Amino acid sequence: MKISDKVWVVTGAGSGMGKELAIQIVGKGGRAALVDIDREALLATAAALGEGRTSVHVMSVSDAEAAAALPGAVMAAHGQVDGLINNAGIIQPFVEVEELPMSATERVMQVNFWGTLYLTKAFLPILRQRPEAHIVNVSSMGGFIPFPGQTLYGASKAAVKLLTEGLYAELKESNVRVTVVHPGAVQTKIMANSGLGSPEPALxxxxxxxxxxxxxxxxxxxxxxxxxxxxxxPDARMLDKLYRLAPRWAVGFITKQMAKLRPQ
Structure with missing residues (x-):
């Protein structure tokens, strides 16, 4: 589906991939409804894009009531909605499942999986009414291959993967296209946005x-x-091939690589 002349809802639009998606959507002639929990970051994104092509919606995707109200707000601002990009997400603290507090587990699932589901269900009736529409859910390479120390994050993204693939099957004959995205390592502020600090790369x-x-x-x-x-x-594409060819070997490879990152 073409980006131009369409209205796209982009979650996590205050920084990182979400901000860049919004910038490039507007650059291609589309309009963007910017969604993020960080008001200042959203306003900065909107300011960078100028007036008339965006709207700002401050909310947490994990808030079911706010998610249900968002389609009405976007329709009021733009008069139509053609695409939804569920990009917002957080990671877990870098600890194993045994050490991970249930509160952290629930927060990761609430934002990554439930947030995606809330907004998908909220917007799908409107998207069905458009001549063509698109739902894009951002999973992770951690959604198809495990990363020790990020197991619950991976589980949340695996849930997003299966949710999206199921939607694809259910909507295959409709006007709504569905895409699942598996990013590898991307330079974003996901650690800071997840409340885990902002480590700087070594000199x-x-x-x-x-x-x-x-x-x-x-x-x-x-x-x-x-x-x-x-x-x-390239890392997501490489690991996808490795995991398809030799899943057990690929898991061992990832485990060794993650072990190298742990403090000695």
Whole structure:
């Protein structure tokens, strides 16, 4: 589906991939309803895009009542909604399942899975009424291969993966296209936005992963080509192949790589 002349709801639009998605959507001639819990970050994104092409909606995607009210607010601002990009997400503290508090588990699931489901169900009736529409749910490479220390994050993103693939099957004959996105490492503020601090890369080291701008370009290209599945970044594409060919070996490889990152 083309981006131009369409209204796109983008969650997590205050920073990172969400901000870049909004910038590039407007750059392609679309309009963006910006959604984030961080008011100042949202206003900064809107200011960077100028007047007339965006609207600002401050809310947590994990708030079911706010999610239910959002379609009306977006319709009031733009008169139509053509696409939903469920991008907002958080990670868990870097600890194993045994050590992870249930409060942290519930928060990750609430934002990553329930937030995606709340907004999907809220907007789907409106999207069905459009000549063409698109739902894009951002999972993770952690949604198809496990990363020790991020197991519950991965479980939440695996739930997003299966939810999206099920939606694809259910909506296959409708006017609503569905895409699941699996980003690899991307340079974003997800640690800070997850309440885990903002560690700086060591002197002489570059921040790992591709830029948020490059990730957004790959996602929007996937939307324009109506792809069922978008793997973002070389690491996601490599691990997808490895996990398909030799899943047990791939899990062992990831476990060894994660062990190297732990403090000695």
């Amino acid at each position: 002489g080291q570059e921040s790992p992963g591709i830029s948020a701008a490059q990730a957004a370009r790959e996602i929007l290209t996937g939307i324009e080509r109506n792809r069922f599945r978008v793997l973002v970044g």
